Amino acid sequence: MRVPVDWLREYVAVPAEATGVDIAASLVAVGLEEEGLHGGGVTGPLVVGRVLTLEKEPQKNGKTINWCSVDVGDANGTGEPQGIVCGAHNFEAGDLVPVILPGGVLPTPQGPLEVSARKTYGHVSAGMICSERELGLGDDHDGIIVLTRRFADDPEALARCVPGADAIAILGLDRETVEVNVTPDRGYCFSVRGVAREYGHATGAEFTDPAADLATRVPPPSSSGHPVELTDDAPIRGRAGCDRFNARVVRGLDVSAPSPAWMRARLTEAGMRPISLAVDVTNYVMLGLGQPLHAYDLATLGERIVVRRARPGERLTTLDDVDRALDPEDLLITDGGVTPIGLAGVMGGASTEISGTTTDVLLEAAHFDPVTIARTARRHRLPSEASRRFERGVDPELAPAALQLAVELLVEYGGATAGDEVTDAGEALPARPITMDLGFPSRIVGVEYDRETVIGVLEAIGCDVLVDGTSLAATPPSWRPDLTTAEDLVEEVARIHGYERIPSVLPTPPGGSGLTHAQRVRRVVANVLAAQGLSEVWSAPFVGEDRLSDLGLDVAAETARTVRIANPLSDEQPFMRTSLVSTMVDAVRRNVSRGAKDVGLFELGLVTALDGPRTTAPTEDVGVLPSEDTLAAIRDAVPPQPRHLGVLLAGDRDRAGWWGAGRRAEVFDVLELVEALAEALAVEVVTTADAAMPWHPGRCARVSLADGTVLGHVGELHPKVVAALGLPARTVSGELDLDALTRAAEHTVVARTLATYPMAQSDVALVVDRSVPAAAVREALVSGGGELLEEVRLFDVYEGDQVGEGRRSLAYRLTFRSPERTLTTDEVSALRDAAVAAAAAAHGAVQRA
Incomplete structure (x- = not known):
């Protein structure tokens, strides 16, 4: 958010001596991170010049430059025309342009650049004719600024543009703009009003709410107001997409009337391009107060507006001339409930936009559900200044005041007349009180806050506070929808009281037992396998039916043991894996395809192993603490997820060299790894021949504990599996239930005394x-x-x-x-x-x- 300092001064008492740097530092203290400072970077002689002559000179490199003679008055000390080389071609003799003379300094990304007279293209160029980018006014670098055209609609500013006049003041380069980064929970700071309020919190400066004065001039709703109907047959999280819709009518608007120079300057400084009076006014109100507005050509509207969700098959051409297919979750502004005329809170429709023949305008200021607007903007890849504010939460009480300001500006500068039609449909939900113990902030932050400080801070940010003994109930102000829990109030106390007052104290860790038994087992297993030359991998735990089939498994049985998910990585892998080998094979293939012919991998990961019917977990609204019964049902719906150990060996286990021939990995290599793990964990295991897919029936072994508990299988993969998956011939693998192995290792190991007698x-x-x-x-x-x-x-x-x-x-x-x-x-x-x-x-x- 870019905040012009002059605009900020209108809403809060910023000291006259405070610079942009000072203001940015104060805002940082209350959590608004500085993104940059704009303006005030040009120093030295930047003056108005009139181009007297312009000679085009083609160069050998194919470029054509202009050798100009420019009248800069007495600014150069001689009164003689200044010779300047310029590469732009969007001006001609007689134009007024900004000229920086030798000794002037321009801001650049690399630092200040001092301009000097230098020889170039066969001439001594004594200065520069400047573009918007060179002066820090914008990103346009294709041509220089032509003051004659820039101030064509501002006779007062154009009268000041005489050769030699100070162009810094004329172009507003003496005015500073502070740019701050607004976090998602602080949507009210996407306005000068919100930033001014925060500056008041940071410095104690008096804040004057512009909306409060405007509210006193808002007329009451009238029976003649444009009819509006709010419907929502598909609310998200049980909340209506639009709970309040305000509208005003202005008549007799001269749409060709220019926006005032001060408004265009403020919009430019705030990072927006002036377009027309109607658009500029709505943007000015949005930037100033934080309430997005939309203007409709009243002549194109029917008898009533209906706000509803989109219907299947509906389409809308938005203001950017893109025909969009609508989703049933999209909230629409419709004409009579039939024809869509706007994506609510995101962008209006092309059919009702202000045109050159518009005279009567309907102004809209509504309050929309943040989730609805955020999803629509992302679904259509259509971020806008309005959606950026709505999805973070807009003050539901602000709309009437914002409309009043817009009406007053259109009446003053567009010759319009305020209509009697005033609409106020719906009612926003009131904020709910938040209860908190007065000592809670001290316990959470670790700083002692007395009750007066806690109450004072909450009242300063606009909360209505009721104290009852050692607790309080704080009702957040309408512009703070982010305040919903006691922890949010604690953050406000710490922020406003001062983050810098929180001491840096190294916490003392509580005494503990170190790693758990399961963690120690996993560390032992990983160390043993790594010492045997294997590399640990991680594979995404998603599989499809084709993978289960390639492994020779019973697809129906395996999918019955697992759960189907909406996989964000691949629609072709909708199931959670039931074995590690099913996903580890991808790592083997990837390594082999990249030249690693001899591969030894292991993975410690979770698998899904349902042993009964699936149950569906209940859902609750975001921000609502589920009941104990709901939490228990959610836990019961989570399928069992035991931790397994997977091993895969491909290629040579002993490589060939000068010492002799190599040896391919075989079943006994995996058995040797299992025995090494059993020895390291002091667990007795038994291996017996078995037949289980995806292993070769004659080269497969079952690994069990001494009590008969089956840990898993090891063996050579079945030739059909190897062929289907594109693995190296005779790849061997193993998979063990690491949780069962961990439980078996829960015993005291007694070290044996080394025998000194011969064997x-x-x-x-x-x-x-x-x-x-x-x-x-x-x-x-x-x-x-x-x-x-x-x-x-x-x-x-x-x-x-x-x-x-x-x-x-x-x-x-x-x-x-x-x-x-x-x-x-x-x-x-x-x-x-x-x-x-x-x-x-x-x-x-x-x-x-």
């Missing part, structure tokens, strides 16, 4: 049916080997004629050790025989000679 090893080869898993044989050996059995390791598998059809030989190395003494050969043999006997009893194992 004793004995090898046995057991012949079993091929269907008997090696892990099952190992478990039997462990159960029969006794407490002195330290390790059982499978080191050889043989199938052939020597063991018979359908059987195989499994060779295990058994390691025994006593913590108290050296074992004898007989003891080791007895222990070994006991282990073999257990395997024979459990699986029919026969020791191979």
Whole structure:
């Protein structure tokens, strides 16, 4: 928001000596961040010059320059014409132009630029003929400012434009404009009125509300007012799109009458381009008071205006001549409820705009729902000055005063007559009181505020305050719709009392237990896998039915276990994932496609795992605290989301080099990672052969805890899955339930004392049916080997004629050790025989000679 300082002085008592820098600093103190200062940057001799001669001189580079002789009066000390080179071509001999002479200083983005006489294009150019951009008046740099045309409608200003006159005052360059950044919750500051109020809070300067004086001159609503009907069959959040609509009529307007020079100057300084009297007046009122207005050609309107939501298939051509398809949520201004004539709060329609034949005008000032206007402006990609204010909240009590000012300006400068037609339809909802304990600001901010300070600040910002013992009820003013909770009031107390008064104190963190058990487990898992050479990734948790099908899963069963969402990233992925592998494969493909042939990835992430019927969560209005029952229903509707661990290996696990050939990743590499994790977490896991998609049925293992709880599966991906997903051949993967693994690790780990006595090893080869898993044989050996059995390791598998059809030989190395003494050969043999006997009893194992 750009605020001309002269305009600001009309609403608040700014000290005469205060500069733009001082004003900006005061506004920063109450939370309005400075965006920039405009004006006041030109110093030195900037004078009016009359172009006496203009000679066009083509250059070798294809450019044509003008060698000018310019009369600058006595400003150059000699009275002689000034020779100046100029590259613009939008002026001619006889025109009055602004000229900065040597010694003058121009503002530039790089800093002040001092102008000097210099030789260029074969001439000594003693000064510059200036454009809007060079003087900081705007962004136009295509041509210089021609004062003869600029002040054609302002005889008083044009009379001051004589050669040698000070152009700084004529162009208003001695006037400053402060630009501030307005946060979304401070919409009332999108006006000079609002900024002036904040300056008063910051400095204690007396604020004079311009709307208060205007309100005393507002005529009462009349029966002859233009009929307005407010309807809304699709309110958003239960709030009507328009709750108040004010309108006034002026007749006999001379639309060709020029806007006064002071108004055009203020609009320009505020960043808006003057257009015509009717448009300039509505923009001036909006900038001054904060209430957007719209002007209709009364002759183009029917008997009544109806404000309603759009209907399917309706279209509207807006003032920018764009034909727009309307959405049922769009709020419309319609002629008789039939023909749309404007997008409420955003932009008017082309059919009712002011034209050169307009004489009678209907002025509109309404109060619209912020959410409705924000959604419409974004839906149509049509931001406007009006929508920017409405979507942040406009004072619902301001409309009559704003219309009164607009009517008075059109009557004074457009020769119009104020009509008797005064419309005031609807009524805005009153602000609700906010209750707060008087000590609440002190507890929240950490600064001691006495009750007089709290009450004084709230009354200063316009609240009606009622005190009852140690608490108060504050009703926010109409221009502060952002004040809805006690925390909002606390922020106002801290802001107005002074952020700079809040001391910088380093908080003392409360004592705690550090990381939770689950956090420690996740950190251990990540560290172990990273130490094994794997890289952690994150994949978006969204999948489509095609991905579930490519993985060979039952699509109906999987979609029944998850939830469908409105995915903002891709409509083709509407489901939350049920496994990490389903989304991690994208990371593998992306890395492989970019040249990383050997890939090892892992992810710790959430999956969705519904185990019953879906339930729908109830909804509440924004800003309303849901009841305990509603919160419980919302929590119950959230599906279970266990945390899983996913691992994917592709390409070589051991790379080739001078040391020898490489080795492709295989199932046992993933099993080795699982065993490393189990060892790090001191959890016993059991792996058994299994068949589950998306893994190869002959190269898949189920990972379980000792109590039978299934953690997940590891294995080589099915060849059809690899082909469907475009993965490297024989990609291996694994997925474990990390939450279950975390719960299994919730025990005290007792460190074993290192034995100092020597180990004793004995090898046995057991012949079993091929269907008997090696892990099952190992478990039997462990159960029969006794407490002195330290390790059982499978080191050889043989199938052939020597063991018979359908059987195989499994060779295990058994390691025994006593913590108290050296074992004898007989003891080791007895222990070994006991282990073999257990395997024979459990699986029919026969020791191979």
